[in-house]
Amino acid sequence: MRRPLIGFGLAAVALFGVAPLVLGDFRLNLLAKYLCLAIVAVGIGLAWGRGGMLTLGQGVFFGLGGYAMAMHLKLADAGPGELPDFMQLYGQLDELPWWWRPFANPVFAMAATVLLPMLVALLLGLLIFRRRVRGAYFAILSQALCAAFAIFLIGQQGTTGGTNGLTDIRGFFGYDLNDPLNRRTVYFIIAASLLAVLALTWQLIRSRYGELLVAVRDGEERVRFLGYDPANVKLVAYVAAAGMAGLAGALFVPAVGIISPALIGVVPSIEFVIGVAVGGRASLVGPALGAVAVAWAKTALSERAPSAWTYFEGLLFILPIVFLPGGLASLARLRPSWRRRQARIPAEATP
């Protein structure tokens, strides 16, 4: 009971105390971006590490959250009654499309960043899990969804900005994002969100539900015979992961100032997974730490040699998964009872 609380305290001190003191504005902003990816990773850790659902399409939910937030911010930047700049540029539209209009309301937009991805995940999950589509089938479907979503966005040049996406976001709920102080505030919001998401996930995985989720991962049929419906169990984890990805996407927009199809397509979606695998898919903080580490390595390496990064990334997918399936978290000697539960990544049931 006490150790996780100490861990939380340390993480809070590091995120709120040490990082803002040590890092300059530029690096702190980068860290804010990494923490957004960490929020996605916590969700993937829940769905994949704990629930056995390898989702290669978190970009869809990340994108839904990001676009919902960016749409509101674009509208706020443009001012009441005005069209966002890119719509004026392409000049196809005389007035705002109907589905843009609700996003002018800040409360609706903020709720939509999380609820919209959850709704989509709920509908899709209901259809998929009820029919017992799983394993590689599920992974491929989630990836196909992601590809379809990105292609769809690219095609809607006039209303979503197409390939460019929604760029050049200047304000965040009335605050100017060019002001370094406001950018710091954005960082603090993101750090607080990450801690909240971690706390929520911690509560989930140590509850009865968390036990059930692991049981479904390890023996879906047995759980079914015990009288539970595995579809519902999986659905909760999948929807929660989608909500986290949506939140991360929404926070990503003020931190980076852009959301575009290139950030949410097939490739970035599978890159979300890599940090989770490296950090330790079944652990709580492993995915978050792994995501930050991988994102940091990406920036550091691709600044120097872009081709070296791709080789390194390829090896990151191969070596940890082959030789260290539990990720770095399995190396850390945690409490014995935790270790017993986490260290073993079981063989997946083959039909």
Next chain:
Amino acid sequence: MTLVLSQLFTGISIGAVLLLIALGLSLTFGQMNVINMAHGELIMVGAYTVYVLQQVISGAGWSLLIALPVAFAVAGLIGVLLEVSLIRRLYLRPLDTLLVTWGVSLLLQQLARDVFGAPNVQTRAPEILTGSIRITDDLAISSSRVFILVLALAAVAAVTLVLRTTPLGRRIRAVVQNRDLAAVSGLATGRIDRLTFFIGSGLAGIAGVALTLIGPIGPAMGTNIIVNAFLVVVVGGIGQLKGTVIVAFVLGVLQSMVEYTTTTSVASVIVFVTIVAFLQWRPQGLFTLRTRSLA
């Protein structure tokens, strides 16, 4: 009428490309229950084989003809290497294999970028495949598309023949149907896995040769076309080729028809929704092996 026919043929030719890609994929997926994410890069290997051969052999027709077996062998060998070094170790963790092979695909792509350069390269198509065949006065179909269709059907026929009639095919089918029982009956499942992987990966190489006729050859060519091929395999069901064949053509025609009536971007969404709806009806794919396992 002409429009419908020409769209139909476009769809069939998209389907033929899908089929050529998915054929190898369905062999390896059926055998190991593993989606090989590096399959797209094996296609790329096949395409670059044509490019390299054309540096040596001047005649476009000959080089294409020679490229077919060479690409089959090269891609097949890379596939076997992959199976021996990585996939076999992860036999009980199919989802992990998916990620590991994705890592391999990144490595192969970057290797291609470093060896051949990031821009797309050009190959020459043989004279007879550059024109088009007139069907009626205002309906013409390009002969390279016809060639790909013939190639795809020939590949299906060859694979079917191997699976149905040869001892190797019998063993492959046995392992797909029940791996443990096959092993108990004295089949060397490891060796059969390697052979299946050789054939499946080799087919990717052949698909790569075919793709040089209709599209650019570049390091990223594999990723662009592979997602739909995965879908074909998933919707077609494992273990039987006829599912793959039917779904490839249906998906191709569906895509071309929807694209014609709407736009490419809307079509991709409609195709996805159709597939999810289809899986409501047949969650295990169009054709499945009847087994006594649950689900």
